[in-house]
Amino acid sequence: MQKLPDLFQSLADPTRLRILTLLRAMELSVGELAQVLGQSQPRVSRHVKILIDAGLAERRKEGSWVFLSLGRAERVAPVFALLDSWSALDGEDPWAVADAARLAAVRADRAAAAERYFASHAADWDELRSLHIAESEVEAAIARTLGDREVGRLVDIGTGTGRMLELFAPDAERALGIDRSPEMLRLARVKLAEAGLASAELRQGDMYSLPLPAASADTVIIHQVLHYAQQPAAAVAEAARLLAPGGRLIIIDFAPHEREELRTRDAHARLGFADDAMLKYLKAAGLQGRVVEHLKGGELTVTLWTGERPKAKLKVVA
Incomplete structure (x- = not known):
């Protein structure tokens, strides 16, 4: 001391x-x-x-x-x-x-750098977004999934530009975004500052080895990240490690598809996930998994899955 x-x-x-x-x-x-x-x-x-x-x-x-x-x-x-x-x-x-x-x-320099980055990648992002249902509908589905209980301590894995934090940090007890890319974290800082959410934390980290202790989160979100993972089961297990008893993992990603060019053009390691495969990952991670919703629209279907950490059982003292 x-x-x-x-x-x-x-x-x-x-x-x-x-x-x-x-x-x-x-x-x-x-x-x-x-x-x-x-x-x-x-x-x-x-x-x-x-x-x-x-x-x-x-x-x-x-x-x-x-x-x-x-x-x-x-x-x-x-x-x-x-x-x-x-x-x-x-x-x-x-x-x-x-x-x-x-x-x-x-702040102005950061915002200008963010604008240049977005401008240089806008065409690729717009093309991918055009393949599936509007982001606003995906975000509404996530909000519905979160809406039946308190968010508590929120961790967003692969936070990217911080959109999940922008939406749900105001309702969280504490909010933390993790991303491997320093460039993305700098973009996220700009967006969160503009949204008045400077209190939300950002850290660099790998989804296979998160810089947080076990049972340190009540809600964990993995939004459109797992299709980049070479080992998605390991990423789900590491996310599950963060959950306290009663905590929830929410995964948003594509259902199986055949857009093979996304592998080479956008570095997608997986062309979507079948429900049974995702539920298997969640079960292996010790979570009670379920399919929440399939959001169809365009060539790609977006799916929401959740996995819940069972609450600790009370010991009965004789």
């Missing part, structure tokens, strides 16, 4: 206070922090290390990028309560005003 004098020592520099304030607004890379602060990356990195050692910030690597976020809430909340109280007495800090303006520029 960090001693109180050491904690205050870690805050005894204006730059470190500025860094904390910026991370309170959004996750930032070291390079973005340097851009906002107008300082060199090595200098910023030294300040960041002190904050990390104090438990006030956390560091996470995504590909060649390093992202920084605030430390655990119980650690940073008292610090911000104190800083907010002093700010109310002393008035607005001129540095904070300037930093906020430069932070807006970082």
Whole structure:
């Protein structure tokens, strides 16, 4: 446990206070922090290390990028309560005003990068969407599936641009999106920030080895991801590992089809899934599986399956 004098020592520099304030607004890379602060990356990195050692910030690597976020809430909340109280007495800090303006520029840069990426891939995505029922109807079906109980702790595996978080994080106790692609995570950050969902977490991770403990989620979603999996049964088992007793896994993917060009053009490893195959994956993962709905329309049928972790049985004491 960090001693109180050491904690205050870690805050005894204006730059470190500025860094904390910026991370309170959004996750930032070291390079973005340097851009906002107008300082060199090595200098910023030294300040960041002190904050990390104090438990006030956390560091996470995504590909060649390093992202920084605030430390655990119980650690940073008292610090911000104190800083907010002093700010109310002393008035607005001129540095904070300037930093906020430069932070807006970082958000604009991210949005511009996202727009360029979407523009370069729009034709491929539009062609695939044209093969199946409208996304709005798929999303409505997912909402119906989720609607009969609380979302609780939500994990979206293969979050992509964060659409599932955008839709369902507002109803969740906690929301986390995981994706292997740093590029997709950067796009997701832009979309979630625009939607006012900066509190939703994003992490880089592999669907076969998720960076979360067992029984840490109440709802897990795998939306249009399994057809990229070389080992879908292993991916389902790893997703099931996250479920607490009574938790649900919701899988949305294509029914079997014969669009062979999707293998080469879009890197689909599987041309859809039969119900019996998916139910077999769910059963092997220790879940009670069922087919929820087939959404027909166009050449590809979208299917929803769920798998539920049985609730723990109460022990009867004689």
